[in-house]
Amino acid sequence: MNILFLGTSGVHHALIAANIYLKKPVADFNSIPDFANVALEASGFPIYVGEDEEGNQVYCLGAGSDVEMAKKSIKDLRTVLGRSANDLVVKPVSVKGEKLFVLLNRIPAPLGGRLWHKLIPALILKSQLKSIYQDIR
Amino acid sequence: MAAALHLGLLSKDRIPNETELLAVPYFDKTTNADFGSIRFMGKDEYNNEVYVLGKKNMGDRYSRLLQGVAKILGEEEQLLVVNCMNRVNTFMKLGGFSSRKMGLVSLGRPVVVRGSRKAFLELVNLVEITRLRALQMV
Numbered sequence: 001m002n003i004l005f006l007g008t009s010g011v012h013h014a015l016i017a018a019n020i021y022l023k024k025p026v027a028d029f030n031s032i033p034d035f036a037n038v039a040l041e042a043s044g045f046p047i048y049v050g051e052d053e054e055g056n057q058v059y060c061l062g063a064g065s066d067v068e069m070a071k072k073s074i075k076d077l078r079t080v081l082g083r084s085a086n087d088l089v090v091k092p093v094s095v096k097g098e099k100l101f102v103l104l105n106r107i108p109a110p111l112g113g114r115l116w117h118k119l120i121p122a123l124i125l126k127s128q129l130k131s132i133y134q135d136i137r
Numbered sequence: 138m139a140a141a142l143h144l145g146l147l148s149k150d151r152i153p154n155e156t157e158l159l160a161v162p163y164f165d166k167t168t169n170a171d172f173g174s175i176r177f178m179g180k181d182e183y184n185n186e187v188y189v190l191g192k193k194n195m196g197d198r199y200s201r202l203l204q205g206v207a208k209i210l211g212e213e214e215q216l217l218v219v220n221c222m223n224r225v226n227t228f229m230k231l232g233g234f235s236s237r238k239m240g241l242v243s244l245g246r247p248v249v250v251r252g253s254r255k256a257f258l259e260l261v262n263l264v265e266i267t268r269l270r271a272l273q274m275v
Contacts, residue, residue, distance in 0.1 A: 002209050044201035046209055059209060061202065064195055069173035073190060073199075074206050076175035080188060081212045088210060 001056045001086060004046060006071060007093040009101035010062030011041045012121045013132060017093040018049040018060040020136045026129065029122045036118035038105045065102050067092050093135065097124045138164065138253055139221050140178040140189050142264045149264070152257045155250045165236055165249050167191055185271060196222065217274060219267050224259040228252025 005021070007014030011034055019026045029035050040047060046059040063070030071090050078088050100120075107116040125132075141147045141161040158164055162178060163171075171191055178187045192199040200218040207216040229252035236245025 004206070004209070042198075044198040045205035046202075057209070061205070063202065064198065066173070066193060066195075069193065070199075070202060072173035073175060073192070073203065076173075076190075077203055077206055077216075078210065080175055080186070081207060081210055081215060083210050083212070088206070 001054075002088045003052070003056050003058045004074070004088060004090050005049075005058070005060040005093050006063050006067055006074070006090055007060070007095075007101075008063065008065060008067055008098040009041060009105055009121075010047050010060045011035060011037050011105075012101050013095045013098060013125060013128075014060040014062065014093045015047065015049065016125065016129070017091070017132050017136055018058050020133055022050045022052055022058055024050070029118075029125070036121060038109070038113070038117045041105055062102075062105075065099050067094070067098075093132065095125065095128045095132065100124070138256075139219065139224070139260050139264055139267075140187050142261060143267065144179045144181055144187055146179070149261045152254050155247075158250055158253055163189060165233070165242075165246055167237060169238070181271075183271070196220070214274065217267070217271055219263065221260070221263060224256055224263050226252050226256050226259075228255060 003021070005014040005018040007017070015032060015035060016026050016029070019032055026032055034040055034047060041062050046061040049058045049060055051057055071092055074088075074090050078084065104116045104120060107113065109117070138147065138158070138161060142149055146161060147153050147157060163176060172193055173190070175188045175190045178189055180186055197220055200220050203218050204213060204216060207213045228248050232245045232247070232249030232252055234245070235241045236249055239245070
């Protein structure tokens with residue numbers, strides 16, 4: 001089975017949620033591979049995070065500002081392709097200020113990328129880590 | 138409209154009139170709740186299933202999102218995503234917004250019909266390109 005964590009940004013809260021699910025350390029965001037990697041996010045493709053103890057493949061994906069719309073499309077596509085929730089589970093991840101990440105991700109790196117893409121989202125997410133844990137567990 | 142052209146619901150040889158456009162399933166009839174839904178339009182002569190999807194202003198990113206999901210499921214060869222937005226003109230955008238988003242059908246529909254007629258040849262071109270891409274995938 002595949003598990004897809006879906007957020008407004010695939011390299012912030014959805015990525016953290018996927019790492020929490022895989023029981024990987026997330027306290028230091030800098031240690032999370034691909035955290036705030038906006039180039040990867042810009043590709044629009046799901047990001048492979050790892051495999052859980054049951055052999056499920058875990059991914060995260062940034063859907064932009066309308067996560068519900070993307071969730072609906074992914075579930076419809078799953079049906080169109082003749083698959084079911086046994087093949088792909090979609091788990092939306094929501095945090096306060098999540099739509100801001102979509103805007104911040106669009107700021108070009110030369111205009112202070114590290115600040116907009118990494119530091120501000122990290123600040124927003126730090127206080128919400130507990131609620132992401134609760135959502136996943 | 139592109140799906141209708143691909144499926145032969147609209148003739149590619151002449152610009153459709155308003156009645157013909159409004160007879161196309163879902164044409165200027167969607168609601169906000171329809172965004173994100175993948176809706177079946179029909180099967181083409183090669184038995185390919187053709188669907189339509191409204192994705193707001195998500196652009197090519199949404200195509201890659203869908204392709205990526207299909208890849209996860211090991212079905213990437215089964216999916217061809219066609220972004221029609223680069224063939225949509227300002228009349229279609231304004232008319233669609235007025236008719237669908239604001240509910241001003243009597244105001245927006247004539248504009249969207251005018252825009253659709255204006256974009257007709259562009260859409261026919263897109264459908265022909267898509268047909269070739271589909272054949273290459275077989």
